[in-house]
Amino acid sequence: MTALDWNHIRAFHATATTGSLSAAARQLGLTQPTLSRQVAALEATLGVVLFERVGRKLVLSQTGSQMLERVAVMADAVDVMALIASGQVQDISGKVSIAATDTYAAYLLPRIIERITQDAPQITIEVVESNELSNLHRREADIAIRHVAPDRPGLIGQHIRDTEAYFYASDDWLERNAAPARLSDLGNAGLIAFQDTARFAEYLQDIGIPVTPSDFRLVANSAVTVWEMVKRGMGVAPMLREIADITQGVTRLFPEMPPIVVPVWLVTHVQMQSSPRIRFVQDRLAHDLARM
Template sequence: MDGIDWNWVRAFRATAEAGSLSAASRQLGLSQPTLSRQVAALEEQLAVTLFERVGKRLILTAGGAGMLEHARQMAAAAEALALGAAGQASELAGLVRLSVTDAVATHVMPGIVERLREEVPQVTVVVIATDALSDLRRREADIAIRHVRPTEPELIGRLIGELAAHLYASDAWIARHGLPRAAADLVGATVLAFDPVEQFVGHMELQGIRLGPEQCSVVSNSASALWEMTHRGIGVGVVLDIAAARMPGLRKLLPELSRVPVPLWLVTHRELQTSRRIRLVYDVVADELRRLVVSGADPNREREPPGASPG
């Protein structure tokens, strides 16, 4: 058998995973007739019927299901090849994508980007604000700041340290409800909760603060949104200390009880460690995060110029 055209294999894999030619054609940016011809060509070359056509749907045959696993392995090999090529790149000019949560994007990244613009201006920095864990293996991002340890064996994770978050309330909220001085004083208070609520309530209980489900009547997966609501006095919220320092009128509540540690993991792909561009950005981000953890200060404050000494 002659070599198999990778485009045919890619068409087959996309069609099998999407479940229809129309969905696969949109995914690959090909016309439906072109995709259909590529799948038919693969079936002819392999002498295997890959799909049964039931109305407008395509159902994998037993032979097709066996071929799909091989197609996925070929795709993984192609992705590894692309990663390896990117990792060997030595030039500095180009994109570096950083995946971070919306809170880190707002309160941490501006200071980091400012330094990157000063030190490596030829690099284009793309900040992807998402609370989902971007797939570094597929190059959705080159570097990620996560709050959990990566488990994928092909990823390198470095624990930089921890930031801290506490319960906060605005001066306006305290004026209406009084200043809580014990966990019992929070009974009946509206607590602005992170999604999933059950996990949030569990974390708070570990701190010694028990919440009834009726108290968590405002829920979001966006930290920035919850923090702005806290600032406006809608309820009590768990806010990162470095963010609260930039919001006048917020007061820390029950600091001995309500501290929530926020780990900072800096993650990249093993193959990309050989890229000079990504390595430089990685080192700058690591240094800035380390400074932030040690100082606990506003991440966007003006840094001392090189060589400056304390007065």
């Protein structure tokens, strides 16, 4: 049996899961040519084609898809080994990475992190701004602030509390436009949309706002960008209450409207619970997020 190089297998797995050579290279800290050579070497060793090019995209071949199922099990086992080793470091110093949505990362986390670093200056905090559900198995983050419960084995979730979101407009916008009297009026009130306009429109329709994706004139893939547009008087958008509360010059619309309930979860991997620095940061996050 031909011995396989784990680096080549890892290159294949990263490329298959990220969908591109460039993204896989960034994930593994390699140059794209190096990663490409490793994937090609694995194909040559096995004598099979693992990827096919469709336009500018890489698509798994049938053999590649079958191999990915097996390699994913190996990758998970290696990840667990790394988690166990990292979790056994009985030292309060070191790096802790926190994944959070862009709004939390920009508006709420800095104040909390400032207090953490004052109390434990030997800890290095890395903030991973992500609107996706960071894969804690892959060590993209040690702790994730999420708005849904953990959905994979090995992850531990702590439900901190439920927060609320409402619709807001700037005081300047309200001076130039008539305040919408009913929730259904928002369809003609310059709503700013998130990038997945079909999903956003569907949600708004469910709560009584008659809009279609083609109705939006301003769209952004970042909630921070949307909020900055609201602050500049460019339109109306929903936002978490605690972020709106610390923003000057914005007004909540429809004071009688039932809140949009948004759960707040802290999630980490079970193997990281033995790490003092992870527990310290997680406890401080839980305490400060619960007080907001």
